[in-house]
Amino acid sequence: MRRHHRLIALSLAALAGAACLGAPTPLELELPAQFPPMHVPEDNPTTVEGVALGRQLYYDKRLSPDASRACADCHLQAQSFSSTGGVGVLPHVNLAWSESFLWNGATEGTLEDAMHMEVNEFFGTDVALLREPDLEELFRAAFGDPEPSTDRAALALAQWQRTLTSGNSRDDQYVNGDLSALSESEIRGRDLFYSERGECFHCHATRLFTDNQFHNNGLDAEVAGTGRAAVSGRSLDDGSYKTPTLRNIAQTAPYMHDDRFSTLEEVIAFYSHGMVYSPSVDALMQNVHEGGPHYSEQEQADLVAYMGALSDEEFLSAPALAAPVAAE
Ligand code: HEC
Ligand code: HEC
Numbered sequence: 001m002r003r004h005h006r007l008i009a010l011s012l013a014a015l016a017g018a019a020c021l022g023a024p025t026p027l028e029l030e031l032p033a034q035f036p037p038m039h040v041p042e043d044n045p046t047t048v049e050g051v052a053l054g055r056q057l058y059y060d061k062r063l064s065p066d067a068s069r070a071c072a073d074c075h076l077q078a079q080s081f082s083s084t085g086g087v088g089v090l091p092h093v094n095l096a097w098s099e100s101f102l103w104n105g106a107t108e109g110t111l112e113d114a115m116h117m118e119v120n121e122f123f124g125t126d127v128a129l130l131r132e133p134d135l136e137e138l139f140r141a142a143f144g145d146p147e148p149s150t151d152r153a154a155l156a157l158a159q160w161q162r163t164l165t166s167g168n169s170r171d172d173q174y175v176n177g178d179l180s181a182l183s184e185s186e187i188r189g190r191d192l193f194y195s196e197r198g199e200c201f202h203c204h205a206t207r208l209f210t211d212n213q214f215h216n217n218g219l220d221a222e223v224a225g226t227g228r229a230a231v232s233g234r235s236l237d238d239g240s241y242k243t244p245t246l247r248n249i250a251q252t253a254p255y256m257h258d259d260r261f262s263t264l265e266e267v268i269a270f271y272s273h274g275m276v277y278s279p280s281v282d283a284l285m286q287n288v289h290e291g292g293p294h295y296s297e298q299e300q301a302d303l304v305a306y307m308g309a310l311s312d313e314e315f316l317s318a319p320a321l322a323a324p325v326a327a328e
Contacts, residue, residue: 023144024049024143025047026045026046026048027047027050029046029165031165032207033167033172033175034175034207035094035165035167035207035208036097036206036208038162039096040096040162041110044112044155044159046162046163049141050143050159050160051156051163052141052142053138053139053152053156053159054158054159054161055160055324058070058075058160059072059323059324061073062129062130062132062135063125063129063130063153064123064124065124065125065129067129071118071157073085074086074089077318078317079248079252080316081093081164082251082252084254084259087259088256088257088258088259090102090103091244091245091247091248093165093245094164094165094167094208094245094247095111095161095164096165097212098111099212100212100214100242102242103241103242103257104214104227104230104231104241105228105231106231111158111161112155112158115154115158116150119153119154119157120154125153127148127149130148130153131148139152143155163320164321165315166247166248166312166315167247168315169248169311169312170182170186170311171186171190171306174190175207181309182306183309186308186309188298188299188302188306189302189304189305189307198303199284199285200303203217203243203282205243209310210242210244211243214242215243216237216239216240216278217271217275218281218285219260219270220239220276220278221276222278226239227239227241227257228242229280235280237280239280239281240280241257246307246310247310247312248311248312248316249307249310250264250310250311251311264307268295268304269300271292272291272292272294272295272299272300273290273291273294275288275291275292276288277289
């Protein structure tokens with residue numbers, strides 16, 4: 001039901017897009033059950049028209065200076081807005097709760113700050129390419145002024161990002177009382193995930209499945225100066241990376257910041273018996289000197305199964321999150 005409200009609001013926005021004359025319409029974002037409150041900056045309230053502009057820009061190649069690529073070329077909805085279009089492409093899901101962005105957290109602050117970085121530094125957007133009637137109309141509807149700017153583009157992209165919330169996986173249905181939503185293997189995997197033998201939940205924490213912190217989870221023995229340490233300069237951050245969310249994790253292969261694992265089976269085998277010691281390795285990486293806690297074959301299969309229960313099919317296929325089409 002919740003998601004349906006969003007769909008209706010967004011498609012009305014698209015309908016209104018061409019003709020709307022009044023002030024932008026506030027968009028009340030309904031959050032999945034048990035999610036923490038979402039912080040929305042006062043100077044960039046979420047509006048129907050702002051989200052419509054952000055969505056258009058996300059899918060629009062004119063955002064790049066030679067009109068060669070769009071955000072969505074690397075961030076594909078069906079893959080939880082990740083892809084294999086680059087190394088370690090991070091998904092766009094529930095980023096409204098993040099305060100540091102990129103694997104090493106080089107960009108800190110709000111989603112607005114992150115989108116400023118993406119537009120101005122990563123893409124180097126040329127505003128001249130945005131001065132076209134269709135986009136000017138969307139800028140006018142969102143900001144009351146048809147003049148495009150990279151600042152407004154970033155604000156609209158941040159609003160759009162706040163609509164990329166995923167919280168309707170089978171695991172959510174289970175948590176919300178539908179005990180038949182998970183198989184027996186998935187329930188065993190879940191129990192292990194939340195146990196002191198598994199330890200997963202400490203870092204892949206809350207309903208966001210990330211603590212939005214940085215950890216060295218034991219991938220490499222030589223870690224000096226890598227990961228978060230490249231930003232902070234602190235040796236205790238050597239080899240530490242932003243904890244990735246596990247939402248829609250079955251859709252985001254390959255895995256880890258350098259894409260070293262192709263499958264979830266490989267990831268779980270790593271946590272079972274493939275971890276290696278380094279001085280900054282997180283204290284939660286149990287038995288790291290022996291590679292890990294050595295899960296049984298059944299335990300590993302159960303953990304893989306549980307990962308698959310974190311996919312939110314509605315999010316991965318919601319029309320409101322897909323590329324806008326003129327006739328919508
Ligand atoms: C060529 C592929 C590519 C394109 C195009 C692209 N990205 Fe990304 N994106 C990546 C990769 C790779 C990462 C991870 C980089 C890192 O952390 O070092 C990433 C990470 C991000 C993150 C950080 C997510 C997090 O969890 O911290 C955000 C936000 C983001 N991209 C937004 C955008 C936006 C907005 C656009 C369009 C302006 C865009 N990206 C275009 C490849 C791309
Ligand atoms: C100490 C914190 C911590 C613990 C405990 C932990 N993880 Fe992770 N996990 C991370 C970090 C950090 C990464 C990213 C590391 C990198 O790419 O360098 C990660 C990566 C992953 C990935 C790949 C995500 C992606 O998008 O590439 C999966 C899957 C995963 N963990 C599952 C688990 C499971 C299952 C457990 C329990 C057996 C677990 N994690 C325990 C911190 C942790």
